[in-house]
Amino acid sequence: CQTETNRGATALLLDNIKTPIRTESFKELYNVIPGKELGRGKFAIVKRCMEKSTGTEYAAKFLKKRRKGQDCRVEVLHEIAVLELTNTSHRMINLHQVYETLTEMVLVLEYVAGGEIFNHCVAERDEAFTQEEVKWLMRQILEGVAFLHRNNIVHLDLKPQNILLTSACPLGDIKIVDFGLSRRLCQNQEFREIMGTPEYVAPEILNYEPISTATDMWSIGVLAYMMLTGTSPFLGEDKQETFLNISQINIDYYTENELQDLSAIHFIQSLLIKEPKSRATAEECLRHHWLQEQAQKKTEENITSEICQREHAKPAPPSSYSSSSSE
Numbered sequence: 001c002q003t004e005t006n007r008g009a010t011a012l013l014l015d016n017i018k019t020p021i022r023t024e025s026f027k028e029l030y031n032v033i034p035g036k037e038l039g040r041g042k043f044a045i046v047k048r049c050m051e052k053s054t055g056t057e058y059a060a061k062f063l064k065k066r067r068k069g070q071d072c073r074v075e076v077l078h079e080i081a082v083l084e085l086t087n088t089s090h091r092m093i094n095l096h097q098v099y100e101t102l103t104e105m106v107l108v109l110e111y112v113a114g115g116e117i118f119n120h121c122v123a124e125r126d127e128a129f130t131q132e133e134v135k136w137l138m139r140q141i142l143e144g145v146a147f148l149h150r151n152n153i154v155h156l157d158l159k160p161q162n163i164l165l166t167s168a169c170p171l172g173d174i175k176i177v178d179f180g181l182s183r184r185l186c187q188n189q190e191f192r193e194i195m196g197t198p199e200y201v202a203p204e205i206l207n208y209e210p211i212s213t214a215t216d217m218w219s220i221g222v223l224a225y226m227m228l229t230g231t232s233p234f235l236g237e238d239k240q241e242t243f244l245n246i247s248q249i250n251i252d253y254y255t256e257n258e259l260q261d262l263s264a265i266h267f268i269q270s271l272l273i274k275e276p277k278s279r280a281t282a283e284e285c286l287r288h289h290w291l292q293e294q295a296q297k298k299t300e301e302n303i304t305s306e307i308c309q310r311e312h313a314k315p316a317p318p319s320s321y322s323s324s325s326s327e
């Protein structure tokens, strides 16, 4: 953490945080809802909880301040600053409150009930997304990523576990979570780091070359492939094989049944390019013909009823889609 902070200090967003950091007891003010945790990472546990005074449900992310023997409070402050910056975007998770104890910081986040996009990627094919659903969700993801990139923030951990759904049926909206690895890009200053999850990282991360908004766009390409096919394009038997597959862009577009749409293949190919500068940007992706086709061919109601007929074999409730206009 120390070395990361030294190298990446300029890449942390440490503007004045407006959210008060409370020292009252979190447990006095919230009930943690018993049952399975919402998620768990190396340094964080996310639990569902209810604010006692309002009865509103939230997701509380408990973050350790000390990691590998280093004080990482500044990293958490950065995550809070990014959440504050993204609070105006409805594609990103909202921050409600922050608590601090001697050992932990607790980020009280808006709770989203539809689970991770990951669950649909690995589901049996009858529960997996249809291509129309993927396009619908991909537009929203790109709107969120375009917002981040306009604000010079790179997420650096875009993967199906960090994209949540407000509801699974009817298919709701996406919310991007987990700004723990995100960084601020500074003009005229190169920034390199080895981080992220092996399957999703771009070649420049593996080669310790400069990171840019294009680094996220590589992950968007991997995400699109996974949402369409249910398989991870570069995943090998071990880390080494995965890294080799990434650096050689060893990817199979043609034996996956679900990948028969040439527009979809073209979309993914415009992102999984070794040279970062040659990759499509988020704004360009939003204008790509693969995503444009949907708007002409399908209405929102069509998609909703399709999903619910498939999942419950009964008519769909009213659509919960929001406008897909850019933020």
Ligand code: ADP
Binding pocket: 038, 039, 040, 041, 042, 043, 044, 045, 046, 059, 061, 093, 109, 110, 111, 112, 113, 115, 116, 161, 162, 164, 177, 178, 179, 180
């Ligand atoms: P980590 O840094 O440990 O990966 P995340 O912020 O990604 O932490 O949270 C871990 C998991 O917890 C997510 O992948 C998701 O499944 C769940 N989760 C996180 N935030 C929320 C939320 N606001 N509502 C519901 N589930 C959440």
Ligand code: MG
Binding pocket: 041, 161, 162, 178
């Ligand atoms: Mg995560």
